[in-house]
Each structure stands twice: as C-alpha cells, then as structure tokens.
Amino acid sequence: MTLALIDYGAGNLHSVENALRAAGCRDLTVTAEADVVARADRIVLPGVGAFGACAGALRGVPGMVQALEQRVRREGAPFLGICVGMQLMAEAGEELGTHAGLGWVRGRVRLIDAAGTDAKVPHMGWNDVAPTRPHPLIVPGEAYFLHSFAFAGDDGDVVATTNHAGPVTAAVARDNMVGVQFHPEKSQHYGLALLDRFLKWRP
Amino acid sequence: MTVRARVIPCLDVANGRVVKGVNFVDLIDAGDPVEQARAYDAAGADELCFLDITASHEARGTILDVVSRTAAVCFMPLTVGGGVRTAEDARALLLAGADKVAVNSAxxxxxxxxxxxxxxxxxxxxxASIDARRVADGWEVFTHGGRRATGIDAVAHALRLAELGAGELLVTSMDRDGTRGGYDLDLVRAIADRTSVPVVASGGVGTLDDLVAGVTQGHASAVLAASIFHFGDATIADAHAALAAAGVAVRSH
Structure with a gap:
C-alpha cells in the first residue's frame, strides 16, 4: 500500500507526514511528481493558506491535476483532503477573488459569516465534528479547526458539520473521496484515529 | 456546542532548553522542551506555545530543531514566537512544524x-504578540521583554495588527507577567471586545480562577499560562474542569 502525500508548496506537510506515520502508514512518499500520484494506492492532499494561492500552486505542478483526476476520479483511489486540501475539492473558492477548484463536490468556499455574533474569525480551536449522515471515516468527536473560509454547498456532499455562528461544514465526502476542514494531524487521538481509518478504508 | 476555550501552556526556550522567567529575570532551567511538549500533549493541552528567548543571534537556529523534533512526536497545534523579524523567519518555523508564528518586536x-x-x-x-504595561490613560506597548517603552498605545496597536492580517492576538501584561497576580483583565477585554479575531490572554496566572476570569471577564478565546502548569500547581484537566464549572465550553477529557 503506497500513499502519496502531495507536496505542492502549500503547508504543513511534515505535520501531516508525521501523523500518517504515527497512524501506522509504512509506505509514504512525499511527492511533487504527478506520475508518483498516478500510481499511488492512496492520496492525501494537505493545504494551508489562501485558496487561490493553493489552487494556483497545485495547477503549477506539471500534470498533477490530471494525475489526480485519473487516479482518484476514474480509478477510485481513496483520497483525503485536509483543510485547504479539502476546500480545493469544491467548485470554486471566494478568498481574495474567485478561483476555480477541482469541482469534485458541489459547492463553493466562502468566508464564515459571523456578523452580528460574538464568534471570532478565524474559527480557531477545538470544536465538534457532528456527522450529518453515516460515513465510515467520520465519527463524532472534537477536532482542531483553523480557518476563516468554509465549504458551502450541496448537503448531499456534506457528511459532518461543526458550529461556529451557525453550521459550518466539517467534512465532505463522495464515493472514494473525503475532505476534512479540521486538522487530523493536530487533533491528537481523534485525528490519529481518523487517519488510521483512512489507511484501512476500502471504499 | 461551540468552539472551545483553549488552555495553552507556554514554554520559554533559550538555546534549546526550557526556562521560565519571573518578570523576565532569574531564569530557572526546567528541562527539555520536547519532553515537556510530549507531557502536555498527553495531558490534553489544547495548544502549545514556545517562546524563544535565545539572546544571541548565532544560537537562534536551535529553536528550529526544537520545533522539528516536537512536531515529530506531538499532534497538537504549536505556536512559536520570539525573534521573528521577517516573513522568511516565519517560513522557516512553519516548515519546521510550527502551525502559528507569533511576531512581537518586529x-x-x-x-x-x-x-x-x-x-x-x-x-x-x-x-501578533503584544507586550503592554498600564500607563496613566491606558496601556503602552513595551518591547525587549518589557524593558523598552515605545510610546505606542497598546490597544490601537493590537487592532491595527489585526487589520493588517493577524489571525490572532496574544496579549501579555508585562506588569503581571511572573507575578501570579492574575491577568490584566481590563487590558485583555479592551482588545477582545474591539476585534473580530481571537485574543489569547497572557501574563500573571497564579490560580485556576485567573484562567477562568481570562475568559469570563477578559473575553479571551484562549488562556495562556506557564508556571502554574510547569511547577505542577495545576494540570490541564484541572484548568478545563475549572472553566467548565464556570460554564465555559472546553474539550472533554
């Protein structure tokens, strides 16, 4: 079982790598090579920063988006997007302009609307992961969130929410793809257990 | 529920070793930062903060090694501050494994x-980390561990840094730091009530009640403390229990 952790210059790669190894991943490659992703059994897309910068960086890796489309969408390799890596699964992001995402789930990434409440933005800290429908990877618990923008879209693709001045998408899923807004690599036992389930997942 | 109030132990690190200042003098060597970080991870701390107080420029690389070794074994959010002067300094810390970088004097x-x-x-x-002292008509920003006055209004400075893009404000009372006399709640509240970003209260915790007051009276989103945890006066679980008893949402243990 080979896992490709995509290095596209956007974020906390080593934290995710450390956590995947701690969760039991033996064969992990941190890679910026599209052909490595095209052969991987599992794929993890991390991401920290602004949506547009991350989307641009991912598209800037030659052949990477095509490799992802082939391996994840057509061949069904299990995929996990984390934070902005999850947001990139959306159709578009509205952070510092409008930027196209991968379009794997139906919806857009928008600023959390906390106007008129005492909720702070960024949404920073531990909060609930509350499943809205059953999914083998997503269980109830507390995870660490660190974001100002969130996925808003088709309820059919949302599998968990949290609460920050109203419901905020915590996880999306479709077929062999899962995306989590929170950081499993920073969510202690809850996060490592989620990564363990991902490593064993056979969608 | 809602986002939980965070309890953040802070480790002062000099030359790769943990120290704790009492009013920033009389440093006591209290061990290996990675071992302490592991202990706080196991104890359920909501985040961890390293403040690098290494004096010499030559020894500054030591914090990168500490951060990298900590990130390899701790799966909790880590903020690192001290000596961050440029975006390149921030980048080095983020690449080493920090999740957040605190900027102060720069x-x-x-x-x-x-x-x-x-x-x-x-x-x-x-x-954005702000060190402040109370003055006649408010609070003034101090730098260099609280020794150097700047003439800058601390509340206005904090709000400006939030407007410039800081995602969090770490507010330390230099009057209270190391005294165990409690946070400067008026200072914390003056900033927290006027910004949309989370505020971390810092400086002066002596009891669990001080942590609770930081949230309930200071309106902070997170409470940072050092010696109360380092010297075993209270555990993270004690802190969470005290906050929960006061009706503040915290993580379950």
Missing part, C-alpha cells in the same frame, strides 16, 4: 511584517 518597528506573513502563509498562522 511588528512594533514595522507593522507591515504582519501583512507580509498573512499574505504569504495565511492569516490563520499569523499571531
């Missing part, structure tokens, strides 16, 4: 550094 002389970091790496990882 943001006094050049507030734009906050915008530089926020634009390159995102507001969520850019913490």
């Amino acid at each position: 943001a006094v002389s050049r507030p734009e550094v906050v915008a530089d970091i926020a634009e390159r790496f995102g507001a969520q990882c850019c913490v």
Whole structure:
C-alpha cells in the first residue's frame, strides 16, 4: 500500500507526514511528481493558506491535476483532503477573488459569516465534528479547526458539520473521496484515529 | 456546542532548553522542551506555545530543531514566537512544524511584517504578540521583554495588527507577567471586545480562577499560562474542569 502525500508548496506537510506515520502508514512518499500520484494506492492532499494561492500552486505542478483526476476520479483511489486540501475539492473558492477548484463536490468556499455574533474569525480551536449522515471515516468527536473560509454547498456532499455562528461544514465526502476542514494531524487521538481509518478504508 | 476555550501552556526556550522567567529575570532551567511538549500533549493541552528567548543571534537556529523534533512526536497545534523579524523567519518555523508564528518586536518597528506573513502563509498562522504595561490613560506597548517603552498605545496597536492580517492576538501584561497576580483583565477585554479575531490572554496566572476570569471577564478565546502548569500547581484537566464549572465550553477529557 503506497500513499502519496502531495507536496505542492502549500503547508504543513511534515505535520501531516508525521501523523500518517504515527497512524501506522509504512509506505509514504512525499511527492511533487504527478506520475508518483498516478500510481499511488492512496492520496492525501494537505493545504494551508489562501485558496487561490493553493489552487494556483497545485495547477503549477506539471500534470498533477490530471494525475489526480485519473487516479482518484476514474480509478477510485481513496483520497483525503485536509483543510485547504479539502476546500480545493469544491467548485470554486471566494478568498481574495474567485478561483476555480477541482469541482469534485458541489459547492463553493466562502468566508464564515459571523456578523452580528460574538464568534471570532478565524474559527480557531477545538470544536465538534457532528456527522450529518453515516460515513465510515467520520465519527463524532472534537477536532482542531483553523480557518476563516468554509465549504458551502450541496448537503448531499456534506457528511459532518461543526458550529461556529451557525453550521459550518466539517467534512465532505463522495464515493472514494473525503475532505476534512479540521486538522487530523493536530487533533491528537481523534485525528490519529481518523487517519488510521483512512489507511484501512476500502471504499 | 461551540468552539472551545483553549488552555495553552507556554514554554520559554533559550538555546534549546526550557526556562521560565519571573518578570523576565532569574531564569530557572526546567528541562527539555520536547519532553515537556510530549507531557502536555498527553495531558490534553489544547495548544502549545514556545517562546524563544535565545539572546544571541548565532544560537537562534536551535529553536528550529526544537520545533522539528516536537512536531515529530506531538499532534497538537504549536505556536512559536520570539525573534521573528521577517516573513522568511516565519517560513522557516512553519516548515519546521510550527502551525502559528507569533511576531512581537518586529511588528512594533514595522507593522507591515504582519501583512507580509498573512499574505504569504495565511492569516490563520499569523499571531501578533503584544507586550503592554498600564500607563496613566491606558496601556503602552513595551518591547525587549518589557524593558523598552515605545510610546505606542497598546490597544490601537493590537487592532491595527489585526487589520493588517493577524489571525490572532496574544496579549501579555508585562506588569503581571511572573507575578501570579492574575491577568490584566481590563487590558485583555479592551482588545477582545474591539476585534473580530481571537485574543489569547497572557501574563500573571497564579490560580485556576485567573484562567477562568481570562475568559469570563477578559473575553479571551484562549488562556495562556506557564508556571502554574510547569511547577505542577495545576494540570490541564484541572484548568478545563475549572472553566467548565464556570460554564465555559472546553474539550472533554
């Protein structure tokens, strides 16, 4: 079982790598090579920063988006997007302009609307992961969130929410793809257990 | 529920070793930062903060090694501050495994550094750290461990740094730091009530009640403390229990 952790210059790669190894991943490659992703059994897309910068960086890796489309969408390799890596699964992001995402789930990434409440933005800290429908990877618990923008879209693709001045998408899923807004690599036992389930997942 | 109030132990690190200042003098060597970080991870701390107080420029690389070794074994959010002067300094810490980087003195002389970091790496990882002392008509920003006055109004400075892109404000009372006399709640509240970003209260915790007051009276989103935890007066679980008893949402243990 080979896992490709995509290095596209956007974020906390080593934290995710450390956590995947701690969760039991033996064969992990941190890679910026599209052909490595095209052969991987599992794929993890991390991401920290602004949506547009991350989307641009991912598209800037030659052949990477095509490799992802082939391996994840057509061949069904299990995929996990984390934070902005999850947001990139959306159709578009509205952070510092409008930027196209991968379009794997139906919806857009928008600023959390906390106007008129005492909720702070960024949404920073531990909060609930509350499943809205059953999914083998997503269980109830507390995870660490660190974001100002969130996925808003088709309820059919949302599998968990949290609460920050109203419901905020915590996880999306479709077929062999899962995306989590929170950081499993920073969510202690809850996060490592989620990564363990991902490593064993056979969608 | 809602986002939980965070309890953040802070480790002062000099030359790769943990020290704790009492009013920033009389440093006591209290061990290996990675071992302490592991202990706080196991104890359920909501985040961890390293403040690098290494004096000499030559020894500054030691914090990168500490951060990297900590990130390899701790799966909790880590903020690192101290000596961050440029976006490149921030980048090195983020690459080493920090989740957030705190800027202090550099943001006094050049507030734009906050915008530089926020634009390159995102507001969520850019913490603006403000050291303040009470003066006749409010609070004034101090630098160099609280020794150097700047003439800058601390509340206005904090709000400006949030506007420039800081995703969090770490507010330390230099009057209270090391005294165990409790946070300067008026200072924390003056900032927290006027900004949309989370505020971390810092400086002066002596009892669990002080942590609770930081949230209930200071309106902080997170409470930072050092000696109360380091010297075993209270555990993270004690802190969470005290906050929960006061009706504050915290993580379950």
